Amino acid sequence: xxxxxxxxxxxxxxxxxxxxxxxxxxxxxxxxxxxxxxxxxxxxxxxxxxxxxxxxxxxxxxxxxxxxxxxxxxxxxxxxxxxxxxxxxxxxxxxxxxxxxxxxxxxxxxxxxxxxxxxxxxxxxxxxxxxxxxxxxxxxxxxxxxxxxxxxxxxxxxxxxxxxxxxxxxxxxxxxxxxxxxxxxxxxxxxxxxxxxxxxxxxxxxxxxxxxxxxxxxxxxxxxxxxxxxxxxxxxxxxxxxxxxxxxxxxxxxxxxxxxxxxxxxxxxxxxxxxxxxxxxxxxxxxxxxxxxxxxxxxxxxxxxxxxxxxxxxxxxxxxxxxxx
Amino acid sequence: xxxxxxxxxxxxxxxxxxxxxxxxxxxxxxxxxxxxxxxxxxxxxxxxxxxxxxxxxxxxxxxxxxxxxxxxxxxxxxxxxxxxxxxxxxxxxxxxxxxxxxxxxxxxxxxxxxxxxxxxxxxxxxxxxxxxxxxxxxxxxxxxxxxxxxxxxxxxxxxxxxxxxxxxxxxxxxxxxxxxxxxxxxxxxxxxxxxxxxxxxxxxxxxxxxxxxxxxxxxxxxxxxxxxxxxxxxxxxxxxxxxxxxxxxxxxxxxxxxxxxxxxxxxxxxxxxxxxxxxxxxxxxxx
Numbered sequence: 001x002x003x004x005x006x007x008x009x010x011x012x013x014x015x016x017x018x019x020x021x022x023x024x025x026x027x028x029x030x031x032x033x034x035x036x037x038x039x040x041x042x043x044x045x046x047x048x049x050x051x052x053x054x055x056x057x058x059x060x061x062x063x064x065x066x067x068x069x070x071x072x073x074x075x076x077x078x079x080x081x082x083x084x085x086x087x088x089x090x091x092x093x094x095x096x097x098x099x100x101x102x103x104x105x106x107x108x109x110x111x112x113x114x115x116x117x118x119x120x121x122x123x124x125x126x127x128x129x130x131x132x133x134x135x136x137x138x139x140x141x142x143x144x145x146x147x148x149x150x151x152x153x154x155x156x157x158x159x160x161x162x163x164x165x166x167x168x169x170x171x172x173x174x175x176x177x178x179x180x181x182x183x184x185x186x187x188x189x190x191x192x193x194x195x196x197x198x199x200x201x202x203x204x205x206x207x208x209x210x211x212x213x214x215x216x217x218x219x220x221x222x223x224x225x226x227x228x229x230x231x232x233x234x235x236x237x238x239x240x241x242x243x244x245x246x247x248x249x250x251x252x253x254x255x256x257x258x259x260x261x262x263x264x265x266x267x268x269x270x271x272x273x274x275x276x277x278x279x280x281x282x283x284x285x286x287x288x289x290x291x292x293x294x295x296x297x298x299x300x301x302x303x304x305x306x307x308x309x310x311x312x313x314x315x316x317x318x319x320x321x322x323x324x325x
Numbered sequence: 326x327x328x329x330x331x332x333x334x335x336x337x338x339x340x341x342x343x344x345x346x347x348x349x350x351x352x353x354x355x356x357x358x359x360x361x362x363x364x365x366x367x368x369x370x371x372x373x374x375x376x377x378x379x380x381x382x383x384x385x386x387x388x389x390x391x392x393x394x395x396x397x398x399x400x401x402x403x404x405x406x407x408x409x410x411x412x413x414x415x416x417x418x419x420x421x422x423x424x425x426x427x428x429x430x431x432x433x434x435x436x437x438x439x440x441x442x443x444x445x446x447x448x449x450x451x452x453x454x455x456x457x458x459x460x461x462x463x464x465x466x467x468x469x470x471x472x473x474x475x476x477x478x479x480x481x482x483x484x485x486x487x488x489x490x491x492x493x494x495x496x497x498x499x500x501x502x503x504x505x506x507x508x509x510x511x512x513x514x515x516x517x518x519x520x521x522x523x524x525x526x527x528x529x530x531x532x533x534x535x536x537x538x539x540x541x542x543x544x545x546x547x548x549x550x551x552x553x554x555x556x557x558x559x560x561x562x563x564x565x566x567x568x569x570x571x572x573x574x575x576x577x578x579x580x581x582x583x584x585x586x587x588x589x590x591x592x593x594x595x596x597x598x599x600x601x602x603x604x605x606x607x608x609x610x611x612x
Contacts, residue, residue, distance in 0.1 A: 037420055046441065106359070
């Protein structure tokens with residue numbers, strides 16, 4: 001509240017300059033203010049309109065399917081049987097795998113670029129390089145995934161299947177495409193978000209906590225694990241949720257590597273389908289009203305899912321910012 | 326005496342030492358692992374895209390084995406998006422930073438704008454299809470168009486521009502505002518003549534980053550601009566773009582089209598990085 005950059009320009013004292021100022025300036029001032037106010041309302045109008053349109057379009061289908069839509073295991077376009085479970089499974093499953101891979105790597109990047117393990121120029125260099133990943137368009141990651149990443153993972157998956165095929169997770173013959181590949185590609189794509197937010201949070205952990213811990217005899221990593229990370233915990237979780245929101249809604253790259261099959265299997269190698277992917281593939285071609293309705297219901301599910309995750313993330317990040325002041 | 330000294334400088338136990346070293350190595354290893362995909366993507370796109378690069382690609386449409394129409398389509402749609410989103414976005418940023426930034430209305434607007442940045446791009450695409458494409462189909466005789474594509478890109482860019490503008494305006498020192506106010510400047514005069522000119526370079530950088538992001542977006546264009554193999558007749562007809570070209574043709578069995586995809590990717594990546602590298606360096610230095 002009290003930090004200086006949060007103050008707006010103080011309003012001039014009424015009894016002094018105000019009467020002498022020509023009224024034209026006053027009207028411009030007011031008009032400008034209303035203009036800015038109106039402009040900032042546009043985003044809100046868009047958001048409200050978005051909620052209204054999506055609900056309106058999906059409501060008839062939602063009524064028709066009922067709650068069974070959420071638990072239906074079959075998505076069959078020719079027979080007009082629609083259940084959302086395989087898609088919810090594919091969306092959440094691939095995002096969960098993404099987090100499993102991205103959290104340790106993202107935290108490592110954040111720690112390496114915020115602790116004094118490296119000279120300062122190298123630290124910001126590494127942080128900058130990781131940040132660049134965020135600039136690469138999703139469809140290019142998809143292309144790379146399709147032609148380079150999948151062939152790269154294939155031998156590893158074959159090995160896992162041959163050696164540990166008795167474990168259900170590795171039980172199907174890998175084709176390279178599937179839930180695991182999609183999750184790993186997502187991990188790469190959400191890495192910059194996770195690393196950047198965690199880094200910011202680690203950088204605001206006060207220095208005296210570190211020096212205090214080290215003065216008591218803790219080594220560097222004991223300090224990181226027992227003092228720095230616990231202090232930064234809620235902020236890091238905020239970053240993780242922000243990254244999760246990205247992963248849930250990611251479309252192009254996932255569509256190109258997930259295998260696009262509406263099945264639910266125990267195996268990580270089995271092809272799956274995520275909500276954004278099925279929307280990208282089927283929304284344009286949906287002929288039947290029921291099919292279109294089912295797809296719109298999926299939009300609603302995806303929207304609600306990302307909304308919940310993002311609200312949680314913003315709340316946590318706010319909490320940390322307030323604590324830091 | 327020596328005994329006391331020995332006691333004082335007892336080295337930490339080997340286990341703790343090993344743990345410490347091990348974690349350092351692990352953290353560096355994982356960081357390198359995180360950088361690897363970036364290098365692989367860049368190398369992959371350059372090595373496959375560059376050899377097939379021909380001048381013809383920049384003059385012919387996709388049906389004639391070029392991607393000139395996709396470049397023009399992308400430029401037009403990003404331009405439409407920019408024209409719509411920049412004024413509104415910057416104005417939102419000004420409102421958020423300059424008019425009672427801690428007030429209740431202001432906090433609500435900031436919160437909802439942040440929420441809008443988190444809406445998946447495919448949802449933005451379908452929303453634009455619902456409110457623009459379906460409506461223009463009913464009222465006028467066009468449906469998929471560059472205009473619809475541009476509008477959906479504008480929805481992607483708007484909150485990004487608004488929030489970066491706000492961040493940047495907050496960095497303008499309070500003394501500037503006090504001085505302007507002290508000289509009798511109204512809010513409008515202070516913002517228009519003092520704050521905006523000061524923050525302009527940083528605001529432009531933020532806008533450039535938003536433009537780069539929009540250039541690479543595929544999902545919002547799938548159901549709004551659709552795609553065209555040939556030159557679009559006008560901005561009210563389906564229009565091809567670089568990202569959608571890559572998505573539609575990446576699995577094409579024709580080797581010529583396949584080469585087109587790689588070279589288009591190289592070109593798209595080139596544009597995006599050419600904007601991002603300097604812009605991020607400048608913004609990073611400002612912090």
